Amino acid sequence: AQRVTQPEKLLSVFKGAPVELKCNYSYSGSPELFWYVQYSRQRLQLLLRHISRESIKGFTADLNKGETSFHLKKPFAQEEDSAMYYCALSSASFPYNFNKFYFGSGTKLNVKP
Amino acid sequence: DVKVTQSSRYLVKRTGEKVFLECVQDMDHENMFWYRQDPGLGLRLIYFSYDVKMKEKGDIPEGYSVSREKKERFSLILESASTNQTSMYLCASSPLGLAGGPDTQYFGPGTRLTVL
Numbered sequence: 001a002q003r004v005t006q007p008e009k010l011l012s013v014f015k016g017a018p019v020e021l022k023c024n025y026s027y028s029g030s031p032e033l034f035w036y037v038q039y040s041r042q043r044l045q046l047l048l049r050h051i052s053r054e055s056i057k058g059f060t061a062d063l064n065k066g067e068t069s070f071h072l073k074k075p076f077a078q079e080e081d082s083a084m085y086y087c088a089l090s091s092a093s094f095p096y097n098f099n100k101f102y103f104g105s106g107t108k109l110n111v112k113p
Numbered sequence: 114d115v116k117v118t119q120s121s122r123y124l125v126k127r128t129g130e131k132v133f134l135e136c137v138q139d140m141d142h143e144n145m146f147w148y149r150q151d152p153g154l155g156l157r158l159i160y161f162s163y164d165v166k167m168k169e170k171g172d173i174p175e176g177y178s179v180s181r182e183k184k185e186r187f188s189l190i191l192e193s194a195s196t197n198q199t200s201m202y203l204c205a206s207s208p209l210g211l212a213g214g215p216d217t218q219y220f221g222p223g224t225r226l227t228v229l
Binding site for chain 2: 006009034036043044045046049086088100101103104105106
């Protein structure tokens, strides 16, 4: 069964420190992985997706199929990065078959000054 | 910019009431979703729809129903509200992806429902 695990409920780091938010998944096919972010009093929004290989706001995430992980990283955290982060999985397979998104339970990142 | 709107930001209802949550998207997306968001549990899918009048159960459909009469509108219905349905409800929409499955999801601002 598809599952997304974010082992940390809360992660606190100091400004300027590196940050890594962990995400592990279980899926037998070829998944599409996403990171979504929710800043205080704002709607949930896409941060990045593995297929586009972009770096958004200094964040990167590499899909490691061997370890079934998609950890989110940033070398120098900023206070404005404080938010709730969700890892999500969507299957992508042929022939067309509608698939759901699966979200992790979320990690709250707190960047201290 | 994709815009997903929800009819209310805050709603207070009494146990046993019938509750309607409305969601509208303006980007002609095929897929629409209803989630509830609870601390420590993340987002859990209630129902989704991949076309007008088409719907599928998500992971926690019990106590809920949905309606999609028009492509842009997806309604969540609580037939008889209960206190354990107090939660933040998020609506999302997504276009079809390249593989035919759902692409990136765009979320509404959420409705915080309190059932007394």
